[in-house]
Amino acid sequence: MELINVQNSILPDEAKIVETSDDRFILANTQAVSYADLKHRCIIPVFAKDNESTISHSEFIDTIGQAADKFFASEKILHPAIRISHPIKGRIPQAMGKPAEALTEQEKTIYYERCAFMYEVPGISTEVEGNKLSLSIGGVRALNHENLYGKKTEEHFKVFIGFKNHVCINLCISTDGFLDDLRVMSVQELFNRVFQLLTRFDAERQINHLKTLSEYTLTEHQFAQLIGRARLYNYLPQKQKKEIEKLPLSDTQISIVAKDYYQDKSFCRSEDGNIDMWKVYNLFTSSAKSSYIDTFLDRNAGSLMFISHLINHLKSSTQSWYLS
Numbered sequence: 001m002e003l004i005n006v007q008n009s010i011l012p013d014e015a016k017i018v019e020t021s022d023d024r025f026i027l028a029n030t031q032a033v034s035y036a037d038l039k040h041r042c043i044i045p046v047f048a049k050d051n052e053s054t055i056s057h058s059e060f061i062d063t064i065g066q067a068a069d070k071f072f073a074s075e076k077i078l079h080p081a082i083r084i085s086h087p088i089k090g091r092i093p094q095a096m097g098k099p100a101e102a103l104t105e106q107e108k109t110i111y112y113e114r115c116a117f118m119y120e121v122p123g124i125s126t127e128v129e130g131n132k133l134s135l136s137i138g139g140v141r142a143l144n145h146e147n148l149y150g151k152k153t154e155e156h157f158k159v160f161i162g163f164k165n166h167v168c169i170n171l172c173i174s175t176d177g178f179l180d181d182l183r184v185m186s187v188q189e190l191f192n193r194v195f196q197l198l199t200r201f202d203a204e205r206q207i208n209h210l211k212t213l214s215e216y217t218l219t220e221h222q223f224a225q226l227i228g229r230a231r232l233y234n235y236l237p238q239k240q241k242k243e244i245e246k247l248p249l250s251d252t253q254i255s256i257v258a259k260d261y262y263q264d265k266s267f268c269r270s271e272d273g274n275i276d277m278w279k280v281y282n283l284f285t286s287s288a289k290s291s292y293i294d295t296f297l298d299r300n301a302g303s304l305m306f307i308s309h310l311i312n313h314l315k316s317s318t319q320s321w322y323l324s
Helices: 035-041 057-071 187-200 203-215 220-233 251-263 277-290 293-316
Strands: 017-020 077-079 081-091 108-128 131-142 155-165 170-172 178-184
Touching: 035 057, 035 081, 035 108, 057 077, 057 108, 057 131, 057 187, 081 293, 108 155, 108 203, 108 293, 131 203, 131 293, 155 187, 155 203, 155 293, 170 277, 178 187, 178 293, 203 277, 203 293, 220 251, 251 277, 277 293
Parallel strands: 017 077
Antiparallel strands: 077 108, 081 108, 108 131, 131 155, 155 170, 155 178
16 A cells, blocks of 8 residues: 555545544643644644755654554554644734734644654454453654754654553553654655554564563562652662663652552552552553653653563562662
C-alpha cells in the first residue's frame, strides 16, 4: 500500500475502523481533540529560514494509522484517541490591532505545540491478573524539540507499540516497542521506520514478561523503603546517581504512587500490607499519566525497566540501591 498525497487523509481503511479508543491514556496538562479539528482547524508551522513545512500532527497520525493498517491487515482498528497541549494562538493579518474579544473564529489561528495519540487494535488482546490488555500503537510529537527558527532538518518523533490496560487505561510499553528519538525528513521515511518497529515488536514476549510481574511481592517495609529512597533520588550527588538505576518518575509522581498504595481501587496493597509487582507497575504507569506530553512515553517505558530492575533484585539478590 503506497502513501497517498499528504494533503489527503491516510487514516486506516474506514471499513476497518470502529469506535474511538479511550482517550484517558494521558490526563494532566492535556485536552482531548478530534482528528477533524486537528486537521482542518490548525495551521501548520514552518521552518522560518526556508519556509518549508513541518510534518503536521494530522500527517503523523495518518502515517502511523496507515502503517498499522498495512501490518495488521486483517484486524479492525479503532479511531485514534488524541490529546494535545500548549496551544500557540495567532490571528490573520486582517485582524491586526483588533481587540481580542472582538475576534471572530475566522480571524483566529491556532496550532498545538504537543500532541499524543493512540490507535487500539481490540482484536489482539490478552489478560494479565484479570486485567484485559489490548494492543495499542501511537506516538508523541513535541514541536518544542524542533528549531523552527532555522532551516528544515530532521524532525523528531516518539513512536510506540505496546498494550493498554482496560482497567485503568494505563499503557504498558517496553523499550523494545518504543522509539524515543525517531528523526526523519519526510512522511515516507516516517512510515518506513514505523513499519520496521511494528515488524520487530514481539508482542508475545512482552505479554509473558508482564505476566511474571505478579510472581514477585514487596512487603510493606520494602515498599516504604522504595518510596523513601525514591524521594531521596533527585537530591543525590550526580556521581552517585549515575551508578544506580534511573528513577523514571518525578518527586510528585512518587507521592501519587504512595497515596495509591492505600487508595487505588484496583492496585492497592493487600490487607497484610504486601503488594505484588504487577500492582506496583500499574501504580507507576498510572502516576506517569500526569506527565507533560513530551515526557510521558519515556516515563512509561522507563517504569517497566525500573520494575524489572527491582524484580531482578528480588529473584537473584542482585544489588539495588532502592531495596538494599
